[in-house]
Amino acid sequence: MGGKEEEFLKSEVRDVQIPFGGRNFMRLQLYFPLQKPYFITQFFGPSQLPIYKQLGMLGHNGLDCASPRGKPVLASHDGQVVYAGQDGNEGYGVVIRTLTTFEYNGQEMFFKTLYWHLLANIPVRVGQRVRIGDIVGYADSTGLSTGDHLHFGLKPQYQGANEWTWFNAEQNNGYFGGIDPEPYLIKDKRFSNRNTDYMSSYEIKTGLQMLAEDIERLARSISNYLRRIKK
Numbered sequence: 001m002g003g004k005e006e007e008f009l010k011s012e013v014r015d016v017q018i019p020f021g022g023r024n025f026m027r028l029q030l031y032f033p034l035q036k037p038y039f040i041t042q043f044f045g046p047s048q049l050p051i052y053k054q055l056g057m058l059g060h061n062g063l064d065c066a067s068p069r070g071k072p073v074l075a076s077h078d079g080q081v082v083y084a085g086q087d088g089n090e091g092y093g094v095v096i097r098t099l100t101t102f103e104y105n106g107q108e109m110f111f112k113t114l115y116w117h118l119l120a121n122i123p124v125r126v127g128q129r130v131r132i133g134d135i136v137g138y139a140d141s142t143g144l145s146t147g148d149h150l151h152f153g154l155k156p157q158y159q160g161a162n163e164w165t166w167f168n169a170e171q172n173n174g175y176f177g178g179i180d181p182e183p184y185l186i187k188d189k190r191f192s193n194r195n196t197d198y199m200s201s202y203e204i205k206t207g208l209q210m211l212a213e214d215i216e217r218l219a220r221s222i223s224n225y226l227r228r229i230k231k
Ligand SMILES: [Zn+2]
Pocket: 060, 061, 062, 063, 064, 150, 151, 152
């Protein structure tokens, strides 16, 4: 990322103080983890899809953003890499935790952000400090995923008795501790309206193109299957 862009990111993220119970808390602010154009394919929230029931969840626990293979994934805040590697479903991901606490339901909490379905060559390692806008991975479709996209998640965390013990504040909320990242994203035109405002016609076209590619892939696998069963 160029110097100018980086400066722009930092100027967007200003400290915001929230008075609460006679104290001032900082408000967590996240930068969108992809450069434009991006296209949100699934928001956080309840879903009837059977996959979530199988996973023991109420619905989708993050934001899904269509993102072509290899597109850089950016740290949405300053922090430390606390996970970089493979999950149980052969998906690659990175987790970054904030270095300081922020307000969450009237309490001081750390937060971690999660980035999944990445390419295997992850450019950061556990323990590394990252700044907002740093490249932490590249989009792909590894793990439980049907097409190239980034899954972006957010979980409030608190520390246990030891430096290395951490707990999700909302672990039993039906989303494995995940909360909706959208209210924490730095507001600009992209998020003033969930449906249209943040999508330029170029972004819609990119989204449609990705859908077309998915359909093409599906058509190919159906024709392969038909060819196989004819033999
Ligand atoms: Zn997702």
